[in-house]
Amino acid sequence: MNRRLSQVALSAAAALTLSLAAPVAAQASDTTVTAKRGPVATAVSTQAAPAAASGSVRFTRSAVIGSSTSVYTSTRASVSVPGAVSWYVYADVFVNGAARVRNDLVASNNYPTGSASWPRSSGYGKVQLRNVRVESYDANYNRTTSRLPDSNAVPVRRGTTYKIASTIQKRGKKVTIRAKNWKVYNPNGSTSAVRKLTVKRYYKGKWRGVKHIKLNRNGSGKVTFKQKKKFKYRVYLATTSTIQGTYMYFPRKV
Known part of the structure; x- marks a missing residue:
């Protein structure tokens, strides 16, 4: 009988040991990890800026000196700018080889037929547009500047008065x-x-x-x-x- 009691006592002790060890094992399997901040995607899709312009600008009429202190004549631009939603043509006005006006707006995509003007005091002879450049813009207002050839040269002559x-x-x-x-x-x-x-x-x-x-x-x-x-x-x-x-x-x- 003493032998059976001893076996029961050993079994109870073993069960108690397992019950006490179980929480310890459970605690040993828990893991705590501190999170790190991941990268934030801030990149945006970019649209390519307009390509370089091609084409030309030319005078369509000769110029005539009159009663006004400025001389005017007509221009026409034939310009292609892939990817652009708007473009503007600027040029320097040269009379007899001398620069008389800088950065004159002579045409745009809305007004390809424009004009150029310069002071009457520049004299008569020949007028030409030089340093011709196109400023173009895409839908995101990205600007591209391109160069075009110089324009044709046309005569500047003296005109008659209105009293003839x-x-x-x-x-x-x-x-x-x-x-x-x-x-x-x-x-x-x-x-x-x-x-x-x-x-x-x-x-x-x-x-x-x-x-x-x-x-x-x-x-x-x-x-x-x-x-x-x-x-x-x-x-x-x-x-x-x-x-x-x-x-x-x-x-x-x-």
Whole structure:
């Protein structure tokens, strides 16, 4: 009997040992780990800036000096900028090889047909756009600057004043044509008289010269000749390298 009691006591002691050891084992398997901050994705997708521009800008008209203190003429831009939503063309205006205006806006994507201007005091001769550049922008306002070739060079001439006048009179066979105040503007704003005009008449489908009018220092003069038949006439000022030509016409036959 004592032997059975001893076995029971040993079993109870073993069970107690296991029950006491179990919490210790459980505690030994617990793990605590401190978290670290991970990286935050802040990168954004970027859109490529506009590609380099290609094309050209040119004058579409010659320039004429007038009563204004500035001279203007028309420009046209043919520009391609892949990826751009807007573009602007700037250039320096050179007259007779000298820079007269810097960074003049001469065209844009909304107004490809524009203009250029410069001071009248720059003189007459030749005008050209140089250092032509295109500033283009994409949808994210990224800017790209590109260079274009220089423009064509066009003449700058002196224009006639608004006071020019001409009259025609016929008595019998005698025709008299008078010219008055035929003058052109100078770069300093003064005027100079034109020295010669041509009288033309319309004959057989063409305007043909018949007489010349020599003008005095006031730009006035007359010519008289005989002509039995009636014709249409006009008074013509020829275009030269420095003067812009024009004409006045009489609307009916005389």
